[in-house]
Amino acid sequence: MLAVFLLKHCYMLRKCLLKRNMAFETLGISIAKSKLNLDQMMAHKKAVVTANTSGVSFLMKKNKVDTFFGTAKILAAGQIEVVARDGNKQTIATKNIIIATGSESSSIPGVNVEIDEKVVVSSTGALALEKVPTRMIIVGAGIIGSELSSVWSRLGAKVTIIEYLNKVLGSMDGEVSRQFQKIMEKQGIEYKTGVKVTAITQSGSGAQVSFEAVKGGESETLEADVVLIATGRSPYTEGLGLVETGVKVDERGFIDIDAYWQTNIPGIYAIGDVVKGPMLAHKAEEEGVAVAEILAGQKGHVNFDVIPSVVYTQPEIASVGKTEEELKAAGIDYNVGKFPFMANGRARAMQKSDGFVKILADKK
Numbered sequence: 001m002l003a004v005f006l007l008k009h010c011y012m013l014r015k016c017l018l019k020r021n022m023a024f025e026t027l028g029i030s031i032a033k034s035k036l037n038l039d040q041m042m043a044h045k046k047a048v049v050t051a052n053t054s055g056v057s058f059l060m061k062k063n064k065v066d067t068f069f070g071t072a073k074i075l076a077a078g079q080i081e082v083v084a085r086d087g088n089k090q091t092i093a094t095k096n097i098i099i100a101t102g103s104e105s106s107s108i109p110g111v112n113v114e115i116d117e118k119v120v121v122s123s124t125g126a127l128a129l130e131k132v133p134t135r136m137i138i139v140g141a142g143i144i145g146s147e148l149s150s151v152w153s154r155l156g157a158k159v160t161i162i163e164y165l166n167k168v169l170g171s172m173d174g175e176v177s178r179q180f181q182k183i184m185e186k187q188g189i190e191y192k193t194g195v196k197v198t199a200i201t202q203s204g205s206g207a208q209v210s211f212e213a214v215k216g217g218e219s220e221t222l223e224a225d226v227v228l229i230a231t232g233r234s235p236y237t238e239g240l241g242l243v244e245t246g247v248k249v250d251e252r253g254f255i256d257i258d259a260y261w262q263t264n265i266p267g268i269y270a271i272g273d274v275v276k277g278p279m280l281a282h283k284a285e286e287e288g289v290a291v292a293e294i295l296a297g298q299k300g301h302v303n304f305d306v307i308p309s310v311v312y313t314q315p316e317i318a319s320v321g322k323t324e325e326e327l328k329a330a331g332i333d334y335n336v337g338k339f340p341f342m343a344n345g346r347a348r349a350m351q352k353s354d355g356f357v358k359i360l361a362d363k364k
Contacts, residue, residue, distance in 0.1 A: 026351065036155060038132060045127075058202045068092070072177050074099075075240040077267040096267050096295055099255060100288065101240065102275035103233035108139060113200050113229060119207050120200060123148065133225035137209050139197055141168035143311050145230035146184075153189050158233045160190040160222060162197060162211055169311065171278075173323040175358070180317060183354050195220075200227060235240035235274040250276075261291050261299070315355050324360060333363040 049113045052128060060067055070084040105122040107113060119123030130154045138145045141163035153159045161168070168184075168191065169177045181191060188334050192211065199210040210221045235253045242249060248256040248264045255263060255270040262269050269291050272284030283302075290300030311317040327334050336358040341347040 036132070038130075038155075042128065061322070071239065073239060073247050074247075074268065075241065076245060077265050083229045096269065098288070098291055099240065099263075099268070099270040099274055100272045100284065101236045101274055102284075103279055105229060106199055106232045106234045108200075108229060108231050111197055111200060114202070115229060119202055119205065119225070120229065122229055123198075126152070126226075126228045126230075129226065134158065135224045136160070136223040136226045136228065137162065137207075137222055138228045138230055139200075139209070140230035140232065141165075141191065141193070142170060142230065142232060143309075144233075145228065146180075147229060147312045148189075148230065149184070149189050153187060154314065157226075158188070158190075160192065160224070162195060162209065163191065163193045163197050164214060168193065168315070171309075172311075172317065172319065173358070174325055176317060176319070179355065180311075180313075183315065184313075233273065233279055237274055260294055261287060271325040275306060278307055278309065280307065280309065315352065322360065327360060335361045335363055337361065 027219045042268070056197075057067070068082045068084075068090075070082045073081045073083075073305055074097060078097070080094065080097065081089060082092060083089050105115075105124070113120060115122050115125070117128075121129070123144050124238045129152075132152065134157065136149075136152050136157040136159045138149050138159060138161045143163055145163075146169060149159045149161055167174065167177045168181045172361045185191065194214050195211045196214050197209060197211045200206075201208045201210075206223055206225050207227045208221050209227055210219050212219045235249075235252065237249070237255065242255070245268070246265055247268060247270075250256060254276050255274050257263055257270050257275050259274070260269075261271055271287035271291055273279045275287075277283060281311050283304075286307075290302050293300035297299065305322070306320055306321040308318065310319075321362050322330075322332075324334075324336070338356055340353075340356045344353070347353045
């Protein structure tokens, strides 16, 4: 599901670049004013996603992997019950089980919110809106909220982002976060940071979002046609039978594993979004390869210190390794090398001179 999610993001963001027609005038290219056809965009997006998932199904068949469609529940180590869509049940015996059920959108702590995927939406609903909202409020300035704010702002929505922390993209390097926010504000996105949502109320075809400063203060309310809940994701393990089987999870719902991705129940493993670590498709894939190697008697390994991360906004952000904040907290002495795109000839010629390249290196 995460691969599908990212594919949708990448495609929609490329389409959003059409809004930059004004830049072509500066480059000496005159073109007619572009016009958005959202229905066609969504239709093509669906076709691309379908082709991608069909390709995965083909590879499964080609490599002689048996696929069962339905709802799975672990009955015991080496035993799974699958309930098909027509209600038929079957029990599958196996030597090892790997849990890789991914994640689902998280709710707002302490706030009762009904997500109808029309007015109040999750990231899934935000990728399937039938029209561009006049005004959109996004709760959460993390990666998902930032990506979708870039999409819908460029398609014409007035976007306001409400964030609990005092910075956007909380997991990113602080300098990157600050410059990114400035660039997004230039594009028309409004930020309300250091505040907490206290209520979301639907009325008619819109909704009202009430919030106040985290440290306390007067409440403020904003209205929008669409409210996106982008407060992160949680492990999706409902109905798997973890409690009945005795598989341990932590207080946040992540499955406990050892250094070899095995749970406390021998023969049951877990990878991807259901275990701790960055919720990234390539991280899950690396873990899957490592577990397969371990089950084959080899030494599976993942270097979690060099997992790359990308934020699919415009401009994009890419990073790998530790941030300055993490290095300082670890007491590691480091050197900083930085080069601004403004000083790069190609970036200036392309009118994409916002941003910089930054390298952090161990002084030793």
